Each structure stands twice: as C-alpha cells, then as structure tokens.
Amino acid sequence: MSAVLRVVNRVLLGVIGVVLVLLGGSVLAVGLGLDPPSWWIHDGKNDVLLDDAERTRWRAEGWWWPTVIAVLVVLVLLALWWLTAVLRRRRLTEVLVETGDGEGALLRGRALESVLADEAASTDGVHRARTHLTGRRNAPEARVRLLLEPHVDPGTALTELTDQALTHARESAGLASLPAEVRMRAAKHRAERVS
Incomplete structure (x- = not known):
C-alpha cells in the first residue's frame, strides 16, 4: 500500500505542479505584454481574470451556492485525506x-x-x-x-x-x-x- 500511495502522491503533485506552472506562466506572459492566442481566457495586458459579469452570472440561481459549497467541501476532504495519508506512520503493528x-x-x-x-x-x-x-x-x-x-x-x-x-x-x-x-x-x- 505504501508504494501505491507514493506513486499516487507523486503523480498528483506532478499534475498539480504542471497545471499551476502552465497557468501561472501563461498569465505572467500575457501580463508582460505578449499577445495571447484567440482562444485564451485573457484578451490582453489590462484584462482581469474574472470581470463583474462573470463573477455575478450564477448568483441568482438556487443551485449555485449549494454546488459551490459541496465542491469546496469535497476538495477540503480530499486534501485532508491526502495529508493524513502522507503523514501517517506506516509502521507495522x-x-x-x-x-x-x-x-x-x-x-x-x-x-x-x-x-x-x-x-x-x-x-x-x-x-x-x-x-x-x-x-x-x-x-x-x-x-x-x-x-x-x-x-x-x-x-x-x-x-x-x-x-x-x-x-x-x-x-x-x-x-x-x-x-x-x-x-x-x-x-x-x-x-x-x-x-
């Protein structure tokens, strides 16, 4: 089990790291003045990540806040499981x-x-x-x-x-x-x- 957990841990850390580096690098590149492709979420140097229309789009819907809270709870529980699995002592009793x-x-x-x-x-x-x-x-x-x-x-x-x-x-x-x-x-x- 410890070998499987080590592999899962490394794969998750690798995937999260690659996603964060790609997103952060692309936002930094656009912020420094490079022209983004037409399909990119930013239009240019002065564009914001989420404008007022995007942030308030689903606020009036009844399902929005329960969905946001449920997703955040699941993410927190997964992060806690991951943390306890990594920190747990693997000594055979x-x-x-x-x-x-x-x-x-x-x-x-x-x-x-x-x-x-x-x-x-x-x-x-x-x-x-x-x-x-x-x-x-x-x-x-x-x-x-x-x-x-x-x-x-x-x-x-x-x-x-x-x-x-x-x-x-x-x-x-x-x-x-x-x-x-x-x-x-x-x-x-x-x-x-x-x-």
Whole structure:
C-alpha cells in the first residue's frame, strides 16, 4: 500500500505542479505584454481574470451556492485525506506468524523490530542498528539502518546481517520471505587527546 500511495502522491503533485506552472506562466506572459492566442481566457495586458459579469452570472440561481459549497467541501476532504495519508506512520503493528497447524498467531511488530535491531547491533563492527517494519502483516518488509564502525567493510556487514539477523527473524516468524531495505552509514568518532 505504501508504494501505491507514493506513486499516487507523486503523480498528483506532478499534475498539480504542471497545471499551476502552465497557468501561472501563461498569465505572467500575457501580463508582460505578449499577445495571447484567440482562444485564451485573457484578451490582453489590462484584462482581469474574472470581470463583474462573470463573477455575478450564477448568483441568482438556487443551485449555485449549494454546488459551490459541496465542491469546496469535497476538495477540503480530499486534501485532508491526502495529508493524513502522507503523514501517517506506516509502521507495522503486528505480524502474522504461521504455527504450522493451519492456524496463526499475531506477533507485535515492535517486538520483532526490537529483536532484529538487537541482533543486528550485536554483529561485529555495527555501532548501532535501527529497524522499522512496513508492509502487510502476512508479508512484512524490513527497513534497517546500520551505523558502522569506520573499519568495517559494508559488504561484509550486509552479508552478516542477511545471513544472521534477517534469516533468524524470517525463520522464527515462519515467513516465506522478509525483504529488507538496508541503509548503512559510517560512525564518526571525535578525536581524543592522548597524554
């Protein structure tokens, strides 16, 4: 769901951005004195966006104000939905663990994150590890951030994380797979004076 939401978010932002740039650029071009095409909504440099006749055209109609209010309410609700979808935390709260007898048990997502982070942090050369589970409860995905000691080879750290911590988490939860996105950064230690 998060990948779909990311795509929808980017497409909407792109479309809105292109429309605003085209409209704003064309209004600016006409305002600077360029001659607009015959079909354009502005006639020239001194033309206004909405004149008095256009602004008051539908005011006497009984359907006008309810329609305007309904459209604005729908736009506000869509904007609020979009904002909450973007800001919502996408942390997985529980993972479905297969018990082998056709049944399943629910494991708290934070518990699996904690165990995964502790095991990753205990790997040689890893200064600190943080994990975050996303996805669905029957198909979780892990995001792992590792802070590595300066002397550690990132390839070796990744191999150890994959072979140990991620494999143990996947097997203990009875998951067919546990895709992971791993980000690594080297720890920077401050120089200390030696006397």
